[in-house]
Amino acid sequence: MEKISRKKIVDILKYSSEVGVKINVKGWVRSKRGNKNINFIALNDGSSILNIQLVVEVEKFSESLLKSITTGACISAIGELVASQGQGQSLEIHVDEIQVYGEADPLTYPLQKKGHSLEFLREIAHLRPRTNTFSAVLRIRHAMAYAIHKYFNDNGFFYMHTPIITGSDCEGAGQMFQVTTLDLTNISKDKLGEVIYDDDFFGKPTSLTVSGQLEGELGALALGAIYTFGPTFRAENSNTPRHLAEFWMIEPEVAFNEIQENMDLAEDFLKYLTQYALDNCSDDIAFLNEMWDKELISRLHFVANNKFVRLSYTDGVAILEDAVRNGHKFEFPVCWGTDLQSEHERYLVETHFNCPVILTDYPKEIKAFYMKLNEDNKTVRAMDVLFPKIGEIIGGSQREDDYEKLKGRIEDMDIPIKDMWWYLDTRRFGSAPHSGFGLGFERLLLFVTGMSNIRDVIPFARTPKNAAF
RNA sequence: UCUUCAGUAGCUCAGUCGGUUAGAGCACCUGACUGUUAAUCAGGGGGUCGUAGGUUCAAGUCCUACCUGAAGAGCCA
Numbered sequence: 232m233e234k235i236s237r238k239k240i241v242d243i244l245k246y247s248s249e250v251g252v253k254i255n256v257k258g259w260v261r262s263k264r265g266n267k268n269i270n271f272i273a274l275n276d277g278s279s280i281l282n283i284q285l286v287v288e289v290e291k292f293s294e295s296l297l298k299s300i301t302t303g304a305c306i307s308a309i310g311e312l313v314a315s316q317g318q319g320q321s322l323e324i325h326v327d328e329i330q331v332y333g334e335a336d337p338l339t340y341p342l343q344k345k346g347h348s349l350e351f352l353r354e355i356a357h358l359r360p361r362t363n364t365f366s367a368v369l370r371i372r373h374a375m376a377y378a379i380h381k382y383f384n385d386n387g388f389f390y391m392h393t394p395i396i397t398g399s400d401c402e403g404a405g406q407m408f409q410v411t412t413l414d415l416t417n418i419s420k421d422k423l424g425e426v427i428y429d430d431d432f433f434g435k436p437t438s439l440t441v442s443g444q445l446e447g448e449l450g451a452l453a454l455g456a457i458y459t460f461g462p463t464f465r466a467e468n469s470n471t472p473r474h475l476a477e478f479w480m481i482e483p484e485v486a487f488n489e490i491q492e493n494m495d496l497a498e499d500f501l502k503y504l505t506q507y508a509l510d511n512c513s514d515d516i517a518f519l520n521e522m523w524d525k526e527l528i529s530r531l532h533f534v535a536n537n538k539f540v541r542l543s544y545t546d547g548v549a550i551l552e553d554a555v556r557n558g559h560k561f562e563f564p565v566c567w568g569t570d571l572q573s574e575h576e577r578y579l580v581e582t583h584f585n586c587p588v589i590l591t592d593y594p595k596e597i598k599a600f601y602m603k604l605n606e607d608n609k610t611v612r613a614m615d616v617l618f619p620k621i622g623e624i625i626g627g628s629q630r631e632d633d634y635e636k637l638k639g640r641i642e643d644m645d646i647p648i649k650d651m652w653w654y655l656d657t658r659r660f661g662s663a664p665h666s667g668f669g670l671g672f673e674r675l676l677l678f679v680t681g682m683s684n685i686r687d688v689i690p691f692a693r694t695p696k697n698a699a700f
Numbered sequence: 701u702c703u704u705c706a707g708u709a710g711c712u713c714a715g716u717c718g719g720u721u722a723g724a725g726c727a728c729c730u731g732a733c734u735g736u737u738a739a740u741c742a743g744g745g746g747g748u749c750g751u752a753g754g755u756u757c758a759a760g761u762c763c764u765a766c767c768u769g770a771a772g773a774g775c776c777a
Contacts, residue, residue: 264739271736286735302727319737338728343711344738345726350769351711405775442777467775468701480777562773573773626777671777684770695701 235309241278243312248322250312256283256324257307257332259361262344263300265289270297274308277360280367280518284315284323296329302344303335303361349687356691356700364522367515368680368688371508375672375679376460378507379481382500383458388483391450391457393443398435399650406466407438408476439464443482444667445601445654448630451484451665452657458483460672468695472684473622475673477693484667490603490612490629493666494589497616497625498539500670501587505535508679516680524681530619531679539587544571544610547590550583551575570597573622580617588617600640602628603664614668621677627668634658 235255238247243254258276265271265287272285285308289297300306310326317323341355342362352359359365380390396410412432419427428435443459450457463480483496508516509531520527542550551565563572571590580588592610595602602611616625631637637658641648648655676688686692691700 262738264736266733266736266739268734269736271739273737284737315735317735317737338710340727341710343727345712347711353769463777465776469775470701470770471773471775472771474776478777623777669777674777 237307239278240274240276240281240283243283244281244322245279248312250314250322252312253309253327254312254324255307255309256285258283258305260300260302260304260306260335261363262302272300272306272308274306275363275366277366279370280363280514284317284320285310285326286323287326287329291327292329296331299331299334300329301335301337301340303337303340303342305332305335306330307332349684353686353692360690363518365687367518368676368682369690370515371512371680372676372688374508374512375504375675378504378511379458379460379672381507382503383483386456388456388458388485389450389454391443391447391454391459393440393446393450393459393461395440395462396433396437397440398433398437399445405441407441408464408466410437410439441465442480442669444484444669447482447484447667448654448665449657451486451667452661452663455487456483456485470695472686473674473677475685475689475693476695478685478689479672481670481672482667484665486663486665488629488666489664490591490614490666493627493629493668494539494541494591494614497589497614497627497668497670501616501625501675502535504675505531505679509535512679519681523683527681530681534587534618534678537586539589539616540584541589541591543592544590544594545592547571547575547579547588551578554578554583568594568596576617576622580622581619585619587619590615590617595640598628600644600646601630601637603631604636604640612666616668618674618678620683621674624674624678625668625670627666629664629666632658632662632664634662 235253237255237257258274261273261275261282263272268289270287273282274285275282307330308326309328310324312324315323421427447459459482464477548567561574591614593613595611598611598613602613612629614627615623618624673685673688682688
């Protein structure tokens with residue numbers, strides 16, 4: 232083969248189209264069609280959703296070589312880049328040389344050029360990045376991860392790495408996966424039947440983190456503004472299109488921010504990310520809009536350009552009670568003091584306001600111990616950002632910075648205070664008002680990609696009874 | 701975990717009220733076509749109807765259990 236440097240298809244089609252020049256492309260065959268004189272190969276190298284068309288004159292190549300080029304095969308091709316004679320694409324390559332790197336036996340290769348369900352693709356998660364849909368999702372996933380770091384870096388936040396293995400079982404966000412090196416077939420127990428952890432790796436029970444928030448607060452009360460962005464684990468038996476056992480979470484935490492500034496940050500952050508996706512992932516988003524969700528692009532524009540509605544839990548309940556009086560039927564009753572059901576949140580977001588909603592000031596009984604108590608002594612400075620279709624995309628709060636009040640809340644909730652001494656110390660020494668929130672990365676991706684199942688926006692989903700690949 | 705729905709060819713699906721030999725498109729094989737656009741056209745091969753029981757003269761179709769998947773709910777991000 233001639234020594235001609237390889238070009239990425241995205242660069243050829245989007246940036247440098249030097250017509251008349253010989254170039255080399257390498258990628259995977261999406262489809263081959265044609266007749267006995269001429270073949271057309273749609274080649275994709277993952278650099279974008281776009282394919283380049285290879286034009287192959289049949290007489291120039293051996294029958295066996297052309298026969299081995301099937302959907303899914305990996306090839307390298309050299310030829311002249313020319314303006315296309317056909318409709319449907321502006322450029323194409325008239326191929327002189329082809330090398331087949333890897334064949335894909337069409338009888339056993341699971342992917343075809345037509346019609347796969349997302350459910351089927353989940354069963355072949357090792358191959359689904361080869362599809363248009365998943366390559367698009369994965370490129371957007373990358374772009375969003377980059378945009379998150381860029382946003383925080385540009386706004387003076389420091390990226391803080393909070394521990395993945397935690398010794399505190401009071402992070403307050405659900406069931407945890409235990410981490411142990413004990414021999415599970417031979418556990419030592421004391422006279423009361425309790426497991427003896429002295430010989431475990433850390434000499435105490437440990438788990439995978441369910442949130443980096445508590446450590447994040449320590450960072451914010453030293454560096455001013457930090458964020459975490461890392462894997463998070465919940466051992467809940469949740470079987471829904473919105474839950475994963477292993478997911479990625481972004482948790483900014485800012486000293487001196489009160490609840491209003493926390494809301495400002497959350498709204499600005501989400502709008503920035505939405506606009507970044509529109510600006511930088513337009514081909515992939517256009518594909519997903521066409522293929523899966525015809526309202527995707529308009530929804531992204533709407534969120535990027537409209538103010539979120541902000542209202543208190545109390546006002547939200549009043550709206551829901553009004554709706555009930557006007558004949559709207561909910562499965563669950565609405566009353567002040569109970570947590571809002573999914574149907575209630577959906578009514579506010581999708582029916583009443585038809586806009587993202589930030590709900591604040593929830594009753595203290597239904598929220599976590601670390602949230603700052605309001606003057607009414609009944610509500611806390613919590614905020615949930617609710618999005619259409621996805622529901623809660625962000626949960627956050629202003630944190631309780633008063634030592635005595637925080638200690639009281641910990642005791643009220645029967646959290647072992649001896650494990651919380653380091654957290655309480657931040658309120659003993661140089662305490663400050665501060666706020667933060669958690670954004671579920673995959674929920675953000677549900678919104679940005681228009682996909683409807685969270686298992687389709689992460690390369691390898693971890694859900695109850697499923698840890699394949 | 702609860703409720704509901706689904707499981708038929710490698711993939712996507714149809715299959716009427718329980719009735720004779722279970723169909724289509726794609727993929728694969730053979731052939732046609734001088735530029736296709738998930739190419740098209742003609743022909744061909746390909747099925748333990750999720751598994752196990754049961755009802756019936758007769759079950760892809762009805763019943764029971766289980767397995768798997770999905771949607772809704774709970775928990776939450």
